[in-house]
Amino acid sequence: MSRGPLVVVGDALLDVDLEGRAGRLCPDAPVPVLDELAEHARPGGAGLAAALAATDGHEVVLVSAIAADDDGERLSGLLAEHGVRLVAVPHDGSTPVKRRVRSSGQSLLRLDSGATGHLGEVPEAAVEAIRTAGAVLVADYGRGLTSAPVVRQALETAAATVPVVWDPHPRGAAPVPGVRLVTPNRDEAAHFAGDVGADARTSLGTVSARAAALVERWSVHAVAVTLGAGGALLSHGESSPSVVPAPRVGASDPCGAGDRFASAAAGALATGAVTTEAVQAAVLAAARFVAEGGAASFGRAGQGAAPQVARGLARVEAVRAAGGTVVATGGCFDLLHAGHVATLEAARALGDCLVVCLNSDASVGRLKGPARPLVPQADRARVLEALEPVDAVVVFDEDTPTEALRRIRPDVWAKGGDYAGVDLPEAALLREWGGQSVVLPYLQGRSTTGLVETAAERVGATR
Known part of the structure; x- marks a missing residue:
């Protein structure tokens, strides 16, 4: 475990979403008119990164x-609500605010x-916070804090003893x-590396060459x-790079994904992960964050739901x-077989x-029974x-998916x-909101129990 808090150093912003229903066009211009406006505010920039790390359970100082x-006062209050301790550096300008006008999950302006x-x-x-940190995340938004000589000196000293992202x-x-x-990100790497990698035969080769060049140019570990x-x-430099793929997600708003990636990586390193493990954790965390609705959903009611539920709801809302x-369909899907695939395709x-x-x-x-499942839920999902x-996949703990369906x-x-002539158990629930339950043909002769029995018989026959 880390010896001190996770300290985030960088530029905090105030993010505000104005969300409404776009049901008509303005009569004097071809633009949507938004009704029923609601305002949602949250920390942005380094503030979002800090709040995300605190949500992960870390002690966080910003x-x-x-x-x-x-x-600025509103931003400070939001940070406190998310459990972030703020060490403020004075600033004689005004608080940066990003206001997004949104409807049906899409940003309009x-x-x-x-x-x-x-x-x-x-x-x-501020210097003492960096000095006593167990890990540091620098979330730079180009507003000058990371250029201050006293801050840079403290960060360089910290990098010699604790993980710095x-x-x-x-x-x-x-x-x-x-x-x-x-x-x-890809564009930032291109900016920092310039023409490095321009002659690579693949886009992946270009990214690899630029990343290796930046490791050397900045004298960093990775x-x-x-x-x-x-x-x-x-x-890590000249050696072959590692590529960590992202799981497929059914969402399109990546706002805040970079902050989620960086905060998850810093949190993983703070608790002893090696760099490769930290990047793997960060990729999964960023994908989950986007699937849950991204920054627009952070801090909303229901955000504490199981990630799988939130992920499913984000996709559902986009389609709806x-x-x-x-x-929706459901089941254990323990050992996936042709019968399962037929049901999923039909559904x-x-x-x-x-x-x-x-x-x-x-x-x-x-x-x-206690011998099941054969495959753990994370792998099945x-x-x-x-x-x-x-x-999307929604994992539920109850014996029936009633609450997930609600x-x-x-x-x-x-x-x-085989429910021919019999009402499905969930049919009454579906009728509450006008939904319809249906029975799909079952592919005969395929079942997980049958696979297990066949495997046991064949193992016994070879002994």
Whole structure:
């Protein structure tokens, strides 16, 4: 475990979403009119990174320049609500605010405000926080804090003894020597590396060459270039890089994914992970964050739901907002076989997205006996998510998926099996919101129990 808190150093912003319903066009211009506006505020920039790390259970201290205005006071309050201890550096400008106008999960417009200003004297408390950190995350948004000589000196000293992760910005300062991991995205890596890698035969080769060059240029241990839906490429220099793929997610708003990646990587390093493990954890965390709705969903009611539930709901809401049909099915899916695939394909054909309600390990054990499941729930969910018919997986702990279905509220509940002439157990529940339950043909002769029995017989025959 780390010897001190995770200290985030960087530029905190105030993010505000204005969300409304777009049901008509303005009569004097071809633009949507938003009704029923609601405002949602959250920490942004380094503030979001700090709040995310605190949500992960870390003790978090944020060192950031905070302006003495109403927006700065509001930002400080939001950080405190998320359990982040703030060490403020004086700033004579106004608080940077990013306001996004949104409808049906899509951003329509972003309005930025906040005048530039000058940093005041960096307080000794900021230097002390960095000095006593168990790990440090630099979340640079190019507003000058990481250029302050006293801050850079403290960060360079820290990098010699504890893990430091640096999320850079094109307008920001270069990482200090000795940083454990730098996390630019593809465009940022191209900016910092210039023409390096331009003659590579593949885009992956280009990214690899640039990451290796940046490791040497910055004198850091490793560079992980984030590739969006492609995951991340991790380079330690001239050796062959590692590519960490990202799981497929059914969402399109990546806002905040970089902060989620960097905060997860820093948190993993703080608790003893090696760099490769930290990048793997960061890729999964960023994918989950985007699947749950990204920054727009952070801190909302229901955010504490199981990640699988939130992931399914994000996909459901996107399809529902577009007027599509949401289909759900369920089961244990312990040893995946042709019968399962037939059911999933048939269910997906009934609508525009398919959510699989998957029994947790505890639920399977109660239903099938102590010897089951044969495959743990994380692996079962991963296999299902990789299948083309499946858009999302929701894991539930109860014996029946009643609560998961109440949250998803599918238009169609499809179940494979022999229910001919019998109402499905979930049919009454579906009728509460006008949904329809249906029975799908079951592929005869295929079952997990049958596979287990066949395997046991063949093992016994060879003894």
